[in-house]
Amino acid sequence: MQDFGEAFGLAFTLVLSGDADLFEIVALSLRVSLSATALACIIGLPLGALLAVTRFRGRGAVLILSNALMGLPPVVVGLIVYLHLSRAGPLGFLGLLYTPAAMIIAQTILITPIVMALSRQVIEDLHGEYADQFRSLVLGRWQMVQALIWDARFSLLTVGLAGFGRAVAEVGAVMIVGGNIDHLTRVMTTAIALETSKGDLALALALGLVLMVIALGVNALVQSLRMTAVRHAYA
């Protein structure tokens, strides 16, 4: 239990002393995971909404698949992306392996199914309430999707947060495609894994505490934005 006390002390010392390495790692974690979340929302939200408002043969199978993909193991995503971005792979000519861009790609693939499946559910529920209005307005499918995404925007923020949470917490994918290179691709989770492997459990735990505080901060920020926006929308 001694490690916990030491970890709290270390975490405070690291943050308060303005450790440059720590800030670099935190900044990269945020850059990678926020970029991946943004890309996943751009891809996943419209797809989820489209899936919510359309009926076609095999839709049930697509729903099961998209729900199942929420459980994609990060290490498998990492491996698939590695095999594509490796110099020996089909996209090797891009030279993206061991760069932050490769990490963004891997996390985007990891969390797009989450954004898609959750937003499909949110929008399908909303669509049920709006169905009569849409029929009377004779809207096109794409207009419907846009209107639904806009009206569900506050619920969809939570969907985005779920995706961000998964991205910023995973280690398996970024470890393989990023390589955990110091000052280039080292993020919070890979740094924690490294310190654990060095047996420096207190420092690893301290970094874990910092990561949790950051996740808390991002969630609090989004929550306060959301409350302000809700007040404006219904004022």
Add this chain to the structure above:
Amino acid sequence: MSFKFRSSVATALALALSAGIAAAQDKSIIVQSTTSTANSGLYDYLLPIFEKQTGIQVNVVAVGTGQAIKNAANCDGDVLLVHAKPAEEKFVADGMGVERFDLMYNDFVIVGPDEDPAGVGGMTDAQDSLEKIADSGALFASRGDDSGTHKKEMRLWADTDVDLAAGSGAWYRETGSGMGATLNAGVGMDAYVMTDRATWISFDNKADFEIHVEGDEDLFNQYGVILVNPEKCENVDAASGQAFVDWVISDAGQQAIGDYKLNGQQLFFPNAD
């Protein structure tokens, strides 16, 4: 709404692109290497000296030797710096590497709990002590990950009469992970572990573990350095990679390797020709 949507698309794409561009350095190489060298802190000491002299930035990917060789064979690196001589020679023979140079050595030790349930403390013959551990029924934690350390351990076991397959999952525990993770597991279950000395000295979670077996020539751990063949991998920065290889085997590089100390102990012994 559609305007907002479009601008968010643009923002995200710009973010992703800038991330890619920021990663591009004009002169940098990737060294595929092992967790044992990286965890020891050697690179943190060595690389700034090299970078200052040449302006070439060195990015180290630290994985097990097996994965490092695999990655290099996929052209995902400019230089290979690992410790599994037969596999390295095969890498060169396959045409993937230009030439292999001896670089430095350290040694392996067998660590275990201080009560020493197998009674191997002070033994200097690696095979004898492994047999004794197996016969005593004490636990042994192996890397089990095809790393250089794992390959070395397997060569040592091969000269004994011990049936590892029968003991697997019982007294012989293969963690399938890195040196540090295996040491953590060993400490957690009071199992003997064969580790390179560098990782052991720099390891912070030793608990009541200590070195029981050391000093056998069979525990010698030779590192080699190889430039990935630019004829097989056109992305290899041959000039920068060669500069790195030349430097680490030069007098200056060898001197720097010997100068590196952790807790007052020299970890690596340069022995390039």
